[in-house]
Amino acid sequence: MSVSDVTTLPDPDAPFVEDRRGLLWLCEREVVRFLKLWMQTLIAPVMSSLLFIVVFGLALGDTIADVDGVPYKQFIVPGLVVQAILTAAYSNNSSTVFQARSDRFINDVLSSPLRWWEVNIGLAIGGVVRGLLTGILLLVLGVAITGVGVERPLVLIVATVLVLIAFAQLGVIAGIYANSWDFMAFVTSLVILPLSFLGGIFYSVDRLPGAWEVVSHVNPIFYLVQAFRIGFVGHGDVSTWLALLVLVALAAGLSAWCAWLFRTGHRLKP
Amino acid sequence: MRPALSVRGFTKTYDGGFTAVDGLDLDVPDGSFFGLLGPNGAGKTTLIGAVCNLVRPTAGEIEVFGHPHDARNARRLVGLAEQDINLDRFLTVSEVLIYHAGFFGMARRRAKGRAEELMDVFDLTSKAKVRPTALSGGMRRRLLLARALMHEPRLLILDEPTAGVDVELRSELWEYTRKLHAAGTTILLTTHYLEEAEALCEEIALIRGGRIIARDSADGLRARYGADDIAGVYLQAMSDAAGDDRGAAR
Numbered sequence A: 001m002s003v004s005d006v007t008t009l010p011d012p013d014a015p016f017v018e019d020r021r022g023l024l025w026l027c028e029r030e031v032v033r034f035l036k037l038w039m040q041t042l043i044a045p046v047m048s049s050l051l052f053i054v055v056f057g058l059a060l061g062d063t064i065a066d067v068d069g070v071p072y073k074q075f076i077v078p079g080l081v082v083q084a085i086l087t088a089a090y091s092n093n094s095s096t097v098f099q100a101r102s103d104r105f106i107n108d109v110l111s112s113p114l115r116w117w118e119v120n121i122g123l124a125i126g127g128v129v130r131g132l133l134t135g136i137l138l139l140v141l142g143v144a145i146t147g148v149g150v151e152r153p154l155v156l157i158v159a160t161v162l163v164l165i166a167f168a169q170l171g172v173i174a175g176i177y178a179n180s181w182d183f184m185a186f187v188t189s190l191v192i193l194p195l196s197f198l199g200g201i202f203y204s205v206d207r208l209p210g211a212w213e214v215v216s217h218v219n220p221i222f223y224l225v226q227a228f229r230i231g232f233v234g235h236g237d238v239s240t241w242l243a244l245l246v247l248v249a250l251a252a253g254l255s256a257w258c259a260w261l262f263r264t265g266h267r268l269k270p
Numbered sequence B: 001m002r003p004a005l006s007v008r009g010f011t012k013t014y015d016g017g018f019t020a021v022d023g024l025d026l027d028v029p030d031g032s033f034f035g036l037l038g039p040n041g042a043g044k045t046t047l048i049g050a051v052c053n054l055v056r057p058t059a060g061e062i063e064v065f066g067h068p069h070d071a072r073n074a075r076r077l078v079g080l081a082e083q084d085i086n087l088d089r090f091l092t093v094s095e096v097l098i099y100h101a102g103f104f105g106m107a108r109r110r111a112k113g114r115a116e117e118l119m120d121v122f123d124l125t126s127k128a129k130v131r132p133t134a135l136s137g138g139m140r141r142r143l144l145l146a147r148a149l150m151h152e153p154r155l156l157i158l159d160e161p162t163a164g165v166d167v168e169l170r171s172e173l174w175e176y177t178r179k180l181h182a183a184g185t186t187i188l189l190t191t192h193y194l195e196e197a198e199a200l201c202e203e204i205a206l207i208r209g210g211r212i213i214a215r216d217s218a219d220g221l222r223a224r225y226g227a228d229d230i231a232g233v234y235l236q237a238m239s240d241a242a243g244d245d246r247g248a249a250r
């Protein structure tokens, strides 16, 4: 076969029709990307969260008093689940976007007929799906191991959706601003990880001395942990509405930022 | 007839304040084999980036077959093989081709069929399941070209496709591009190899310092500069332009 045998010329005035949405293809590519490495991208993070449940919850749990009437092994499950979800969404998207930028194969998408918001959604979806799968796996295992219940499923569902949106977008944003892999590792280990441990995964902030309690309340991840804890055990350190409101604000703000980046091409295109 | 590419007053000033292209006008006729010839840093890649929605123009208008360059209708008519190889390292060779077609809205069955055809044409069939990182340089170049052709572009843009490739691959690439042109594809080729422009291009624009300094058919240029070949044209035009620059500086 020769290249001229397989060349047909499109009519330049024919309307552009998609036989299968380009957006679907991009979403598929992003999901396939982490599924190909499912041991690293799903199983390993679930195992490490599970270790916390086993060590802190089961091994040490009996020596630690109940928190607000909740056995300690159950108390830590919601925070660990949300931490796993947000880390999965964030790290998936920051690395997929940064890799695409640094190898410049993101140009393949940017020069295609995909609209800016389709590129945004497509590049964000991998983190959403990965976070969701991580969350479901941990939820099932956490419930099975610790016997924690889901008292307010609706709150849990809404909070999950909002966390997925917020951190999927944050990952994309970080991938767009990053100049090196070091920067990405820096954000994960010096911002996301400390904030989530200080966000009350392992303790109730009521128990902290005054100043630290205040500090906790300016940490956005604190509210995510609270929202998840309300979803699981039915109550937390703040009201359901406040926790969800902070999540909505976070998801909306980060989505707006991300949309602006894709619409203007800022940092994506010189 | 409406040109494949029409550029009016295109200017690009990069973030640092450097103006790489300044008020550039260019028409590439439908069906032509068009060479954009100029030294490194002349602004060729910048111009191509703007045409392909990869560089934000500071000023000017760019149309592809009469459509604004950023319209979906324009995007799907253009195929681009960039100067630097940019292949998704997480995909296999056949996936690189299939997903690319997908971004252009192709159905799965057709994308698979077309990927098989192009892998056959470009001698990549045995590598279908291999990642691009495991390919030789020549195979990567061919894959880049195959990818640009997946969605059946009417305007194919090749940015220095032969820079740093060996003689054998170069003649292969010439063969492919000749056939594509014969089949009606408009080709915009940038190069700084003069013999390449001589061998392939019917129309040529010389670009230097972000401006077009001459543009004509290959024959027209040879006649205008009284040169035997494009190399002669190039050297004469570049030295004229350098003279103009010095004049302007004085």
Ligand SMILES: Nc1ncnc2c1ncn2[C@@H]1O[C@H](COP(=O)(O)OP(=O)(O)O)[C@@H](O)[C@H]1O
Binding pocket: A270, B014, B015, B016, B018, B020, B038, B039, B040, B041, B042, B043, B044, B045, B046, B047
């Ligand atoms: N992203 C960028 N930021 C700043 N300057 C750039 C950028 N890309 C290219 N340039 C500059 O613009 C000029 C034209 O570059 P380019 O279009 O790549 O030229 P060519 O492709 O003809 O070699 C060069 O001086 C180059 O250094």
Ligand SMILES: [Mg+2]
Binding pocket: B044, B045, B046, B083, B159, B160
């Ligand atoms: Mg270049």
